[in-house]
Structures are given as C-alpha cells and as structure tokens.
Amino acid sequence: MSDSVDPMNSTEPLGKLQKPATAIPSMAQVSKERKTAASTVLQKIRTSHPRASRVPDAVFAVIILLSAISVFAIVVLVAWELIDKSRLSLHQFGIGFFYGHDWDPVAGSFGAMPFIYGTLVSSFLALLMAVPLSIGVAVYVTEMCPQRLRAIISFLVELLAAIPSVIYGLWGIFVLAPLLREYVEPFLARTLGWTGLFTGPMYGLGMLAAGIIMAIMVVPVIASITREVMTAVPQNQREAVLALGATRWEMIRMGVLRNARIGIVGGIILGLGRALGETMAVTMVIGNRPEIAKSLFAPGYTMASVIANEFTEATGDLYLSALVEIGLALFIVTLIVNALARLLVWSITGGTARVRA
C-alpha cells in the first residue's frame, strides 16, 4: 500500500528513481529502491499536504470493507427475513414441512417435498444434458474450429443466454411439447420403457420437458465459461503434450481439459445455480403438479414455480407463511448443493486449489 503514490504530485523525484527500475536489476533491489522512493515521496506529500495524505487510503479501505461486508449482510438479511416471515408455518409444521408430501391450500396442510424433489430432479436432468453439450461446444470452438466459424458459434451461444425465459417457456409449450409428445416420448417409451423412467401418459409437458428447456438455458452459461477457461490454458501446455506424441484428443484431454477442470466445474456450478432458480420457463412446461413420480413423463413442480404461481393470490397467513418457507427451503437446498459442489471440486483437485465461481 505504501508505494501506491500519485505521481502527479511529485514528478521529479519519481522520474529520477524510476529509471533504474526499468532496467530491471534484481527483485530485492527494485523493491528496496521503490521503498525509498515511496517514502521520500510520501514524506514530501505529507509536508506539503499534511492532512490529505492518509485520507484517500482510509476512505478506500472503508469502502471496500463495506462492500465486502454488504455481501454478508445481504445473505444474513435474506435468511433472517425468510425465517421471520415463515415463523407461523415453521411453528405449525416443524421440521415435517420439509419432508411432507401434502400441499392443500384449502385444508391448510403444507409440505415441501414434492417441490424439493421437482427442483432437484429437473436441475439434475438439465445438467445431465447441458454439461456434455457445453463442453463439446467449448472444445470445438477453442481447439478445432476454423477462425471464421468461431465468432459465429460464440455469438450464437451468447445469443442463447440473452433470450428471456418467458420466450423459452412459450417455445416449450408450442414447439417442444408437441415434438416430445408425438415423437420423442413414444420412442423413449418403446426403447427405454423398461427402466420405469419413461412410462405413463404422454402429455409432452412434464419433468422431461422442463429438463430439456433448462438444459438449453444452462448451455450458454457453462459453454462460455468453459471456453474462457480453456482459452486461458497456456499454449505451451498443448505443445508439450503434443511433443510427447499425443494425438489431438489426448492433447485436449490431458493438456487442456485437465488444466481447465477447476474452471469448468465452476461454470457447472454457476449453471446449476441458474437451473435451481429458474422460474418462468419451467413453470410453463413442467405441468405444475406437486407429486413425486418416477416417470419423467409425469408432471412435476419446482419450488421457484410454486412461489411465483401462488404468492399473489395467497390469502390467509398460514398459506403465505408456507410459501415463504418454500423460499427458505430453496435457500437451504441451494446452500447444500453449492457446498456439495465445492466438496466435489476439492476432491478433484486434491484439496489444494480453490474454486473461483
């Protein structure tokens, strides 16, 4: 901090002392010279502006401290508000709320399990489809793609991220759902029906449709982060692997993906975050039925959807409180999933590296 000095106030001594620094002698020498330079300059500033010297530093420190604290404050406030507003429901149902299966606003009986299940399963489905696809896109764009095509593909991927989710939802209802109902679901039922995951009436709308829509929405997040991370892998890593006689695929696997894996996992976590919280597009295609069904054809419901759907017309304090508690459940689930993802990263990297996500 001591060597961050405004050169405008003291052009002459700095100018003189900077010269040897540009010649790059030894590190120790440089830092020593800098220190003396800085202290001289500081002294000069302090004598000419006795009060101004430390104020900007202090102000800056306070401001960044405040912005760092504000993150904590926001998280704590959100958690506190959720707990406070759901007190009625917490009191009424206790811990049973989180594994209760019943959601009956008329009878005043509420349980969050079908929504937690729907959120986790649809997000997991989305990642299952999106991760291979996005990594494929990123590998192609960074390693194998002709220069001209690269810009086009990158642009299209980013365009996907810019489409509002309600548009995805409408597209889901009018294009994806009929497609699923007419072709994809009958095919899955014929070929994979024995698993029990693809049975029952085919509406088109349901868990599978929600998973696919979210996968499309998550791809740009994961693909663009993966691409950035892979671009950042130093060229000499690739060359080194190739020099050992590796094929192109081996080079990508060992030279690039291995080096970029932490960043890729970070991208996946961000994508997961988007999937867990996605509301509009999902609620338009998932069928909105609070039920735990094994078949992916069956309709489901997510936590974010039920809040968006029922909050405006929720009359009655217990009902409102239960909806807020669903929000609390979503908060907790997000925390747990993120923590698990971090553990996963630690286990991949042997506990040395830190995640940047």
Place this chain on the structure above:
Amino acid sequence: MIRSFRVLLCIAVLVSCAFAQTRLNGAGATFPYPIYSKWFNEYHNQHSDIEINYQSIGSGGGIRQVQAGTVDFGASDGPMTDQQIAESKVKVLHVPTVLGSVVPAYNIPGVSGEVKFTPDALAGIFLGKITKWNDKAITSVNPGVNFPDQSITVAHRSDGSGTTYIFTDYLSKVSPDWKNNVGKGTSVKWPVGIGGKGNEGVAGSIRQLPGSIGYIELIYALQNKIPFGSVQNSSKNFIKASLDSTTAAAVGVKMPADFRVSITNPPGKDAYPIASFTWLLVPTSPTDANKGKILKEYLFWMLDKGQTMTQALSYAPLPAQVVEMEKAAITKQIKP
C-alpha cells in the same frame, strides 16, 4: 447544463400544478383489470383533476393492502372471509362492479360441435372419476355426438386465481364429493391433471393435448375464439355462457346487505351456473375525507355510465336491481 435543468424543473412543477390532482390508489384482482383501467382512464378524461391508479397484483394482495390501509381501495375476485373481516382494522364495503364467468373448453378429436355438460359430469371429470370421453355421464346428454374412446386429460390453472375460485366454488356446490375432498379456493389440491399458468397456459394445454378439458374465463374464450361447452343449470337447462346469461345469473340471487354473495349455481332458467361478481373493497370511513368523497362520486359514475362500457370489453354488466341496491348502500355506508 444546470440552467436547462432548472428550466426543465420549472416546467415539471408548472405542469404538475396545472393538473393539481387528487390521486387515488387501488390494488387487487387481475381479472377485471382491463375494464378497471378503461374506467379509470375514461373518468380521468372527464375529470382531469382526478387520477386513479390501479395495480393488478392479485386478489390476495388487494385484500391485504386494503386491510393495511396502504391503498385507498382494494379489489378482489372473491369476497373477504369472515375471519379476514374480523382481523381487518379497516372496515370495508364490498362493491360489485361487473360479472365474469368461467367456461369449460375442450379438445376432443373428431368432435367439433358444442358439448353439453351436467354438473355431475364436470365434477366427475375434474375428480378423476370419469376418465374416458365416451363415458355414459357425458354421452347420455349429448345424443348425436360421436365421442371417441379416448382418455380425458384435465388442464387447470397452476397460478392462484379468481377463476379457480369461481370454478371450485361451483363444483363444491354441485358435488358433495368435491366439497369434502377438494373444496374451494384460489388454489386447490387438484385430484388429477396438469397445471398451466394463466388463461393462456390452460388454453395452450387444451389446444396441444388431444382429449383434454380445462376451464377458462369467458372473456378469454370470446376474445380468442376458443370453442366451449354449455353447462346444465339448476333448472336443468343447458346454458351456454354469454354476457346475457352471466348477467342473468345475478338476477335471481337473494342479495345480502354486505354484497358478499356467491352466485354460482343460481336459480333462474336462463342463468349460466358458473358466474361471479368481482368486487371493489372500499373503506367505509376513509382516513382522507377528500379522497373518500371523490371515490364515492366515482362509484356512482361507475354504476351509471361505467356499466354501459362493459360489453365492449366482454364483461357482463350488473343487473339493474343490484345497481340500485349498491347506490343505496354506498350513500348510507361510506362516510368520508
């Protein structure tokens, strides 16, 4: 720069002074929003010093805000419950404004004409007890219609809504089974079916799924030319919903003094059975006397002139005798 800013500021102040306005704020139901915004706009055109803002945040929000006193009036598709009235610090008068109705829409392959539904058939379908279109409960009242042997898919609203309230209120009245197992509310625990968001979500599901049936607002069906069926009323007549048959539903009902009345399954041979009022919730002793007076004047305008504008937007107007009762109640009960 600063100068031009000052000039702008002066203009802004002048403009706001020239239109020295009384601003009323309301919030609530989404169903009557188109007609309300038309009324408030028209009223502002005729009385340039009065502006009425309305936020369509949903009936639940409308009730909560008027209870808390944060708005000058609320609006709701369902009347406040006894418990809500007991808990509320603000005493309100329910003022019926227009009528709406809910219709069964369907997509049955090979059936293009109008299908008739008995109350038992509707309740059976939505309870999941009638599962095929060629069930006797449906075919027996539709002679000449060739129903396929197709399973029925039920589509309902996933978002809490007054439409769901009206429909489930009706089913609760005609089917004890429904009343005991499901009940009425803005959201209920549906025994079967898939949920679509909003009228457009339900209509979209119906259009997409062969063999489906759902319920939508009459207005939405009329404006989007979606075919719908007729329903048997309490006089055993099959009535197709229209603005006239909706208004007829309110004629035969005995109106209580506080206007909190459900008019589903009403008496009257021409009455369409799945209809309801929508209400403004007006505090009887407003905190701001001036605003209260203005709101009172507006209500009279709405009941006279306003009622003539409803048909253009596909809302059913109030019957004349209800209008008279409301005027008397407003004069007597609202004391700014």
